[in-house]
Amino acid sequence: MAQQRGEIKRRSLDLARDYDVLLEMEKLSWEINFPQFSFSEKGFRVSLISGVQARYEEIYVYERGNELVGWLWLDLSAPRKGGHIRRVQVKKEYWGQGLGRQILWDAISICAERGCRAVTLNVTKSNERAVRLYTGLGFTVVEDFGERQSMRLEIPSFKREPQKRK
Ligand SMILES: CC(C)(COP(=O)(O)OP(=O)(O)OC[C@H]1O[C@@H](n2cnc3c(N)ncnc32)[C@H](O)[C@@H]1OP(=O)(O)O)[C@@H](O)C(=O)NCCC(=O)NCCS
Numbered sequence: 001m002a003q004q005r006g007e008i009k010r011r012s013l014d015l016a017r018d019y020d021v022l023l024e025m026e027k028l029s030w031e032i033n034f035p036q037f038s039f040s041e042k043g044f045r046v047s048l049i050s051g052v053q054a055r056y057e058e059i060y061v062y063e064r065g066n067e068l069v070g071w072l073w074l075d076l077s078a079p080r081k082g083g084h085i086r087r088v089q090v091k092k093e094y095w096g097q098g099l100g101r102q103i104l105w106d107a108i109s110i111c112a113e114r115g116c117r118a119v120t121l122n123v124t125k126s127n128e129r130a131v132r133l134y135t136g137l138g139f140t141v142v143e144d145f146g147e148r149q150s151m152r153l154e155i156p157s158f159k160r161e162p163q164k165r166k
Pocket of ligand 1: 029032087089091094095096097098100101102117121123124127130132133136
């Protein structure tokens with residue numbers, strides 16, 4: 001995917017500028033995916049900083065106009081196993097508009113460009129919106145952890161984004 005697709009534009013994370021918006025999305029994601037655990041802002045901040053500093057991790061935000069509407073965190077340290085999506089989140093007021101799908105397409109494209117043979121992620125089974133998003137793109141369950149599951153998409157088999165009609 002190019003830098004720009006439709007209405008959203010990707011750029012690298014600017015931690016100081018973007019942190020508060022990411023924190024808001026992370027807190028909601030935590031409530032949805034880990035309702036039995038309390039959220040630790042310190043834990044989030046520390047792991048995010050380590051992600052920014054890690055050589056094989058890439059963190060992007062997506063903007064519509066000047067508004068940050070979603071973000072993506074990729075671990076690309078094991079391309080043979082697959083690029084791993086550590087976070088994909090969209091601001092709640094924009095859910096259901098196809099932004100999650102666009103960010104996923106972008107994630108798959110980035111992984112393909114970095115030479116990964118697959119894309120992997122872990123998801124809470126009760127998170128129906130996310131599971132449907134991944135399944136719709138062709139991800140399949142490869143491991144069951146009880147409340148959570150690991151999913152994988154082989155890159156050659158992913159369903160490409162339909163071309164826009166001219
Ligand atoms: C999961 C998330 C990224 C999806 O973002 P989104 O912008 O709403 O996704 P989309 O609009 O592209 O919708 C994708 C799919 O969700 C599914 N979906 C949409 N509305 C839904 C609903 N009300 N209930 C269940 N599934 C729904 C559909 O399958 C849809 O695909 P379709 O339109 O082709 O049918 C977003 O809800 C989010 O940020 N959640 C909190 C963070 C999180 O849980 N992230 C995933 C962790 S693994």
